[in-house]
Structures are given as structure tokens and as C-alpha cells.
Amino acid sequence: MSSSYLIALGSNRRHPIYGRPRDVLRAVMEELAALGTVSARAPIIDSAPMGPAQRQFANGAAVLDSEYDPPALLAGLKRMERAFGRRKGRRWGDRVLDLDIVLWSGGEWQSDELTIPHVDFRERDFVLSPAGAIAGDWRDPVSGLSVRQLAARI
Template identity: 55%
Template sequence: MATTLYAIALGANRYGRHGRPSAAIVAALAAIGGVEAVSPIIASAPIGPSTRMFANAAALIRSDEPPPALLARLKAIERRMGRRPGIRWGARPIDLDIILWSGGPWRTRTLTIPHPAFRDRRFVLGPLARIAARWRDPISGLRVRHLLSQVDRRRPRT
């Protein structure tokens, strides 16, 4: 299989084996390998029941793995870093999600690319726009930077 480019979202909001959430993101990137670009790490408010702030980043990686194999490897990295099944959107030492890949849309029972919720998440789009602003969402046809501007427009001003 040809080398494929993937956009990965990384998040953490609980101290784990690697220390602070930002250190977990750095450790996860080292474990993933094939990193072409990494966004700055940002802080964001949690979604759901967690009360801890998240550290979030995005990375572009190259891999010859098909999407299901990469997903399995990312989930294995999460487990090695202390992630356990639990409350949806709860505190976690690391979260690794495939957001986009250069192969276009992908859908199976266990994996959907593009990630179904990425268009509504500033904590994904903001970091991703720093490293892949021109990448087009294969579903909407919009570039990441345009999706980010739409999310920003929908946010209420306080």
C-alpha cells in the first residue's frame, strides 16, 4: 500500500504515566511515529461530564497502514498509556482519533473518516488549521480553515 497521510487529533486531561496532559501528547506522538507536522498544544474546555481542562493538538502522520490497522494501533497506544473504557467524554490520560486521511471518505461499522464530529469542534479544527488549513473535507468540500471560521461564527459572543 502507498504511504498515506493522516490527520490525527490528540487530547488529554488527566495526569497519567507520562505526567501532565501535554506530556502525554508528546509521548503519544513519539509512539505513533511518522510525524510530518504537529500543531501547538492548546487548552480547551471539556465536553460532557469531565471538569478538567484538556490539552489538545493535531498531527499529520505518514503511514502505509490502512485506516483499520492504524486505528487498532492508536487504540493500543491509548491502552499502553493508561486509557481504560469509562464514561463517555470523561477524564482520560490520552485520546487519539483519526480525523482525515488522504484516501477520502472511509466507513465501516467501527470507523468513520472523516471523524463524524470534527466539523463542530474548535479544539480539533483550531490545531488542525495550524498544520493543514488547506486540507479539504471530502464530504462538505470545505477546507479546514473554512470549517474553523464557521465554528467560530456559530459561537456566541460574550
């Protein structure tokens, strides 16, 4: 059975093949097709770094329709991050690629490795702004608010 996922994308380091962070996100939006069907792509925005990150981020979002359950999709996203050159490092540090499952058509999911909805997405304009462009009517199963309503609160 197919599920829909809202995926947040971020990059703030150049890639040796794809180049600038915006170009990394454009490339990964194509690569996401390996995990399902990309039914919507948000415009890419620039956002300020958080925590110890030093460089400006490029952020985007995609809606992915996939046969994978949440843990299998997470594993696929983590493989994709590594394939694009992501290495383990400091939380909030600079990275070539960051992919997060924000929402899922199945509602909530909780395991040691994964929480859906993403724990911090409600306070992050760099997630809600691109997500609102493609999934504004999607609802947070915890608050009951739409992505558009959550974005308006920031």
C-alpha cells in the first residue's frame, strides 16, 4: 500500500559533482524517485544557519508517494545522504545533505530511530515555508493544524 510523505531537504555545503547547495537539492529531488514517486517539489529557499553551522542553508521540500513504510523510507533517505557525502558530525553542523520525514499520510509514528511528525518542524520556518507551498493543507496529527496554519504562527 502506498503512503505519502512530506520530506524536508537541506544543504549548506558544496558537492564535488552537483556544486552549490541549491544544486544539491535540485539533484536530490530527482534522486528521490528511487524511493517512490515525487508528486510535488517546493521552491528552494535560503535560510540562516542554526547552532554551530557556519554557512547559509538552501532548504526545500518534496511530497513522495512510496510503498516503503516509515523505517524503510528513513533507511533509504539515510543511504541517500551518505551517497551525497554526508558524514556523521556535530548536531546542527554544516552538511552536504539533510533529509527528514516531516509528515506521513499514516499519521503518527514512534520508534527509537524515528518520530513522525518530526519533533521540531512546527517551529521551523525553513521547513514550513517550502512545505506550505506544496502541502499547505496537510495536517499535523498532534495539533490538528494545517501546515499553512503552522507557518502563519511563526
